[in-house]
Amino acid sequence: HLRGWPDRINAAEALLGGALAAGHGPRDAFHFLDGSWSFAELHDRVERIARVLVDDFGLVPGDRVLLRSRNTPMLAACWLAVLKAGGICVTTMPLLRAGELGFILERVRVRFALAELDLADELEKAHAGCAGLERVALFTPLGDGRREDADLDRRANAAEPWRGWVATAADDIALITFTSGSTGRPKAAAQFHRDILASAVSMPQVFPVRRDEVICGSPTMAFTFGLSSFLLFPLRYGAAAALVPAPTAEHILEAMERRRVTSLYAVPTCYRSLLPWLERHDLSALRSCASAGEHLQPALWQEWLERTGIRIANGVGATEFMSHFLAEIPAVERPGSAGRVVPGYSARIIDDQGRPLPAGETGLIAVRGPTGCRYLDDPERQRLFVRDGWNVTNDLFRVDDDGFFWFADRADDMIVSSGYNISPQEVERVIVQHPAVAQCAVVGVPDPVRGKLVRACVVLKDGELGDDAMRRSIQSFVKDSVAPYKYPRDVQFYIDLPKTPTGKIQRFRLREGEPETATAQPDGSCCR
Numbered sequence: 001h002l003r004g005w006p007d008r009i010n011a012a013e014a015l016l017g018g019a020l021a022a023g024h025g026p027r028d029a030f031h032f033l034d035g036s037w038s039f040a041e042l043h044d045r046v047e048r049i050a051r052v053l054v055d056d057f058g059l060v061p062g063d064r065v066l067l068r069s070r071n072t073p074m075l076a077a078c079w080l081a082v083l084k085a086g087g088i089c090v091t092t093m094p095l096l097r098a099g100e101l102g103f104i105l106e107r108v109r110v111r112f113a114l115a116e117l118d119l120a121d122e123l124e125k126a127h128a129g130c131a132g133l134e135r136v137a138l139f140t141p142l143g144d145g146r147r148e149d150a151d152l153d154r155r156a157n158a159a160e161p162w163r164g165w166v167a168t169a170a171d172d173i174a175l176i177t178f179t180s181g182s183t184g185r186p187k188a189a190a191q192f193h194r195d196i197l198a199s200a201v202s203m204p205q206v207f208p209v210r211r212d213e214v215i216c217g218s219p220t221m222a223f224t225f226g227l228s229s230f231l232l233f234p235l236r237y238g239a240a241a242a243l244v245p246a247p248t249a250e251h252i253l254e255a256m257e258r259r260r261v262t263s264l265y266a267v268p269t270c271y272r273s274l275l276p277w278l279e280r281h282d283l284s285a286l287r288s289c290a291s292a293g294e295h296l297q298p299a300l301w302q303e304w305l306e307r308t309g310i311r312i313a314n315g316v317g318a319t320e321f322m323s324h325f326l327a328e329i330p331a332v333e334r335p336g337s338a339g340r341v342v343p344g345y346s347a348r349i350i351d352d353q354g355r356p357l358p359a360g361e362t363g364l365i366a367v368r369g370p371t372g373c374r375y376l377d378d379p380e381r382q383r384l385f386v387r388d389g390w391n392v393t394n395d396l397f398r399v400d401d402d403g404f405f406w407f408a409d410r411a412d413d414m415i416v417s418s419g420y421n422i423s424p425q426e427v428e429r430v431i432v433q434h435p436a437v438a439q440c441a442v443v444g445v446p447d448p449v450r451g452k453l454v455r456a457c458v459v460l461k462d463g464e465l466g467d468d469a470m471r472r473s474i475q476s477f478v479k480d481s482v483a484p485y486k487y488p489r490d491v492q493f494y495i496d497l498p499k500t501p502t503g504k505i506q507r508f509r510l511r512e513g514e515p516e517t518a519t520a521q522p523d524g525s526c527c528r
Contacts, residue, residue: 011174011196012083013165015235016043024238030073031214031242031259035142037073039238045074045143047161049081049152054162056155057112057135061086061166064108064176066133068092068101068123069116070245071221072141076231078114078152079221083174083193086166087112090176091222095483098125100186105130108176108188108376114139117150141245170194176376177224179319179421186423188376189320191224198344198370199224199322200232205343206327207290207313209263213239214285216256217265218247219419225292228323229265249273253281260285267293267419269450271312272300278307286310288330292317293419294451295407298336314338316407318393319421320373320385326405337404338397345369349399354387362408365397366390413507415444417452420485424454427488430481431456434474436464441497442488443510456488457497457510466493 005014016039019025025040037045053059065082067089069075082089090110092101101123104110109132115123117138127133137152145153168174174193178186209215215234219226230241242259244251253274255261262285266274271291289304289312296314304312315327316338325347328339341347348356349363357363372391375381385392396408415422424442431440439459444452456474460466471491478487498506 005170005194005197007170008167009170009193009197010083010086010165010168011193012046012080014193014197015200015232016046016080016084017165019235019238022238027238028240029234030076031240031255032073032141032245036240037142042073042077042080044161045077045156046080046084047163048156048159049077050084051159051162052137052152052155053081053085053087053112055159057137059085059087059112061168062088062172063112064088064090064110066090066092066101066105066110066113066123067115067222068094068096068113068119069139070094070119070141071226071230071243071247072116072245073243074139074141074143075116075221077143078139079227079231082114083168084165085162086168086172088173088176091227092178093220093222093483094119095485096122097480097482098122100482101126102129103186104178105133107186111135112137114152116141117147168193173376177222177319185426187378187381190374190376191322191371192374195322195371196232199228200236202342202344202370203228203315203317203324203327204233204237206324206329206339207288207315208330209233209237209239211238213237213263214242214259214261215239215263215265216242216244216252216259216261218244218252218267218270219265219293223293223419224319224322225265225317225419229290249277253277253283256283256286257281262287264289266291268296268300269294269418271304272449275303275307283308289313290315290327292324294416296336297448297451301335311335316395316405320375320391321367321369321371323371325367325369334402334404337400337406339405340403341405342369347399347405348390349397350390350392354390354392359399359401362396362398364392364411365395365405366392413443415442415452415454417444417447417454418450418485422454422486426482427454427456427478427486430478431458431474431488433481434477436460436470437474439497441505441507441510443507445490445511453490454486454488455490455492455510457492457494459494459497 019039028036029039029042030037065087113136139152140150143153145157171192173190175191221227234241242255292315311332313328315324317324325345326338347367373385394412427442438461441457445455447453498509
């Protein structure tokens, strides 16, 4: 069933219309705080928002619409309404700042933006500097119209449902997501309508989604991991999602207990954060757990099993693939592995020249299947990551004789921390704008909680003191400029950065520990 879709298909119609045709209309689609939406209520809301987009705003097929929200029912409704009307969703994380949003607005020529009311400030700042963005419409999490300044709520509540669907082609772009690259600037990855449908059916062949499931977890729906887990899977299989707008450990566990959650989808950092709180909550309904976003450490896997009796099924995916291409089954046959290839995909290990490597040898993983790397207006990056029909990521793996894949490391400088991809070059560009900083290099160092920690190695200008106050100043400067998860939790000060004879910074030395040439303090000690 990864094949056979017609040439013209609208992913929103296929998923939401399919849910209603299967009789799921009265069933719960979303649980949110104290309320719930049924599939029928979701459908009604989608039709009204689509009417606003087309009749009030003048959206035409192919228009790009930026979405900015926490995980809420209205975010899901807006996403489906944009696709229904033939638009293209541009999903963004709620933590992004104005500069980051401005880059996205300009990069993909966004015409409209739909945003959660409480997240409007940074978007409005970005809007002021973007002539191409015609309108920002605001909504509340449940679209209930209780806030006068939530104009999308008000318009949708007064609108007549729009019964039609734009008959998009299966290979029309439906979704643009941004993934940070090792060169610094986020890269725009495009997904077709058929890619969305493939994502909805591929991973569940390994990690099944049942009709009686209640799904919960940590990733934002701006990530394709979160989008698949909390929107695509429930729509396809008639399951419910318990959405947590602020996914702290306590909030997730409260939602799991209240809504009798059966399946948990989260990054390893989230699983670790839940451990100290487990005894305070009744999680007896939980029966399966899936992990992605970063490497799942064996010690964490074992502790979770001992505390809950449930095995975390590890998996690997990427923004460009929409969902997993490697995954373990819920029973977990090889703890510590990333599992086998998800049905519909093929994977192999290659060397730097693209030649296949035998089982047991470590190399780059190359993947092909129903989804894959498709970069928007970026032929150079497309040539770099798609070779002879294979999508080549920057992850190093080995495969054993039984077909299980084992993660080794990242082949590039990308920092994967708590499931977030963080470009060191992007953080460096911010830090060097600090008035006290002369030079900076950013690397990732191992961390038992987050997988990797962002370390900033800083050379200060003459006369500046590398002390705790300076460290805090640099950290605050980064937080004020980019999404807070990117800030360096470890700041070390250097007299000079180690370099090769050709002047290239030796980042491997910066990852090894304390600086060999730290800035001396007046009392003779060294900053760390």
